[in-house]
Amino acid sequence: GAVVSQHPSWVICKSGTSVKIECRSLDFQATTMFWYRQFPKQSLMLMATSNEGSKATYEQGVEKDKFLINHASLTLSTLTVTSAHPEDSSFYICSAPTGDLSYEQYFGPGTRLTVT
Amino acid sequence: DAKTTQPTSMDCAEGRAANLPCNHSTISGNEYVYWYRQIHSQGPQYIIHGLKNNETNEMASLIITEDRKSSTLILPHATLRDTAVYYCIEVRASYDKVIFGPGTSLSVIP
Numbered sequence: 001g002a003v004v005s006q007h008p009s010w011v012i013c014k015s016g017t018s019v020k021i022e023c024r025s026l027d028f029q030a031t032t033m034f035w036y037r038q039f040p041k042q043s044l045m046l047m048a049t050s051n052e053g054s055k056a057t058y059e060q061g062v063e064k065d066k067f068l069i070n071h072a073s074l075t076l077s078t079l080t081v082t083s084a085h086p087e088d089s090s091f092y093i094c095s096a097p098t099g100d101l102s103y104e105q106y107f108g109p110g111t112r113l114t115v116t
Numbered sequence: 117d118a119k120t121t122q123p124t125s126m127d128c129a130e131g132r133a134a135n136l137p138c139n140h141s142t143i144s145g146n147e148y149v150y151w152y153r154q155i156h157s158q159g160p161q162y163i164i165h166g167l168k169n170n171e172t173n174e175m176a177s178l179i180i181t182e183d184r185k186s187s188t189l190i191l192p193h194a195t196l197r198d199t200a201v202y203y204c205i206e207v208r209a210s211y212d213k214v215i216f217g218p219g220t221s222l223s224v225i226p
Contacts, residue, residue: 104165106162
């Protein structure tokens with residue numbers, strides 16, 4: 001079946017630094033990918049829609065200058081958390097629709113970000 | 117905001133069927149009902165989806181009421197590995213963004 005990978009699986013960084021998280025579709029092309037954030041004991045919150053070859057679409061309340069999204073190819077989207085602060089510590093998950101008739105979306109395994 | 121409502125939590129004895137309800141009273145005619153689950157600290161996993169008819173696959177069965185205002189996910193023989201948060205979601209199209217509600221936390225008890 002379709003697989004979505006994320007790298008790194010976990011990362012620890014210091015306040016003020018930037019962190020890049022990669023999301024890859026391994027065996028299918030994804031013109032659209034989605035980025036979510038999940039705090040402990042809460043549900044997934046959609047942050048933005050990543051579109052290959054164009055600007056990302058951000059959900060209300062998500063700072064686009066802080067969470068930079070680049071969808072440079074049909075298999076790779078990146079999320080960069082700029083000037084990270086401890087409150088950005090969270091579980092970041094990406095997903096991609098396969099585009100076939102099943103309407104399924106495949107989710108990555110997630111990236112645990114801890115900002116110290 | 118998510119448009120579906122689910123119980124916050126449920127328990128199920130191992131080996132028994134787990135029946136997880138979902139209300140989607142405002143669902144549109146072209147929206148599918150999707151079920152995903154998330155095991156602790158992992159990405160969500162697709163389970164099953166349906167439009168009008170009941171569906172079954174190797175993981176679960178989905179029963180949709182005739183008026184499409186509610187559905188039930190059935191795990192026929194729950195195991196400890198089925199302990200997870202289960203999300204019921206309305207999806208219009210494959211490229212439609214998925215909005216998660218709080219889901220149902222299912223605990224399978226030995």
